[in-house]
Amino acid sequence: MHFSGEKNKRQHSASPTGTRQTGELPLKHAVSLTITFFILWLLLSGHYNLLLISLGLLSALFTVALALRMDVIDHESHPLHLRWQLPRFWIFLSREVVLANLDVVRRILTPGKSFSPQLRRLPLPQKTAVGQVIYANSITLTPGTVTVQLETDKIRVHALSREAADDLQTGRMAQAVPDNLEDKTV
Numbered sequence: 001m002h003f004s005g006e007k008n009k010r011q012h013s014a015s016p017t018g019t020r021q022t023g024e025l026p027l028k029h030a031v032s033l034t035i036t037f038f039i040l041w042l043l044l045s046g047h048y049n050l051l052l053i054s055l056g057l058l059s060a061l062f063t064v065a066l067a068l069r070m071d072v073i074d075h076e077s078h079p080l081h082l083r084w085q086l087p088r089f090w091i092f093l094s095r096e097v098v099l100a101n102l103d104v105v106r107r108i109l110t111p112g113k114s115f116s117p118q119l120r121r122l123p124l125p126q127k128t129a130v131g132q133v134i135y136a137n138s139i140t141l142t143p144g145t146v147t148v149q150l151e152t153d154k155i156r157v158h159a160l161s162r163e164a165a166d167d168l169q170t171g172r173m174a175q176a177v178p179d180n181l182e183d184k185t186v
Contacts, residue, residue, distance in 0.1 A: 034064045092176045093138055100143040107161065117158065118165035119148070124155045131179025138173060
């Protein structure tokens with residue numbers, strides 16, 4: 001299953017010949033994305049009768065077909081090569097978000113000066129663009145910290161407290177971020 005138009009013929013070095021058109025997306029990639037959309041639809045809808053399940057499946061299929069036709073799906077927008085690393089990272093990130101929320105609430109409710117804003121440049125150990133974006137977004141998602149700038153090998157972060165900045169400086173979150181050194185095209 002692929003939709004390849006004459007326009008938007010970008011090259012990838014993923015096939016034995018050295019080139020692959022992004023419009024020629026492998027079937028397993030499209031099926032995986034359709035299944036992901038359908039499961040998300042099921043979880044969000046909460047309705048499980050035959051008519052609504054059929055409509056949900058059709059909407060997932062239509063969404064993937066439209067995205068393929070628009071040529072907006074590639075190995076980074078749906079990183080199958082990270083599929084086994086992501087659940088462990090989501091658990092880590094959820095824990096960090098809860099702890100950071102509690103820390104920010106404690107600082108707000110504690111009288112006195114408990115904030116010590118910090119702006120730091122940290123090393124960026126991730127080698128792939130997907131890994132770098134996941135790391136930057138994870139920092140921003142965690143309350144009390146914001147990614148200000150993403151450079152080639154550094155990331156600039158604003159933190160509400162010295163402790164939050166020191167925690168990022170240890171590299172604990174950077175090590176937890178899934179980053180596959182091989183930039184696989186699925």
